[in-house]
Amino acid sequence: MAEGGALVLFSGGQDSATCLAWALGRFDRVETVGFSYGQRHAVELDCRGPLRDALAGLDGAWAARLGGDHLLSLDSLGQISETALTRPVAIEMGENGLPTSFVPGRNLVFLAYAAALAYRRGLKHLVAGMCETDYSGYPDCRDDTVKAMQVALSLGLDRRLVVDTPLMWRDKAATWALAERLGGAALVELIRERSHSCYLGDRVHHHAWGYGCGTCPACRLRAEGWQRYRAGA
Secondary structure: OEOOOEEEEOOOOHHHHHHHHHHHOOEOOEEEEEEEOOOOOOHHHHHHHHHHHHHHOOOHHHHHHEEEEEEEEOHHHHHOOOOOOOOOOOOOEOOOOOEOOOOOOHHHHHHHHHHHHHHHHOOOEEEOOOOOOOOOOOHHHOHHHHHHHHHHHHHHHOOOOEEEOOOOOOOHHHHHHHHHHHHHHHHHHHHHHHOOOOOOOOOOOEEOOEEOOOOOHHHHHHHHHHHHHHHHO
């Protein structure tokens, strides 16, 4: 077991659920944090608790290591964001070359708040699901950004802080495969049925890869990854 404990940025989606399983296999103490920021897909927050409990129920050792959950309100982020994740506008490429689903500063704010919480809770590691492979259009998901934040947070807190991003160089197919390695078919099924990734918050339409509208970028990535994962299984 790695020392220092971990705080997992846990949204209730596929990536963060896989990261939570990853952390539970590596740290003797793991806590989770989620953020409410006025997101259109706020249904992900409803999925967090049941998904977290069910995941812990897959393994007695995981359940013993899993500590508290924290849900932080960042409504001001939604108030200053004119994006497709915080307003009823189309998800498309913007004139700046970034998708309209990009929320400026979102992951920077998440990491700063998570670091402050980890400091108070005595946890050394932040575990986050940023992935440059899948979300190269999002500059705050890039490896250089995360590394720079790790340095800044460690300096600003005057305490060594590590930001772990186990999915950084994995596409969605590899993320499904990682979930299988971590928790077998039971974890894959749990993530498929209980996690939420759809940007439009659709929990009505059910597909082979889970619930979602099937057309937004998050659904397309998840569906394509599932197909590649199953083809290689």
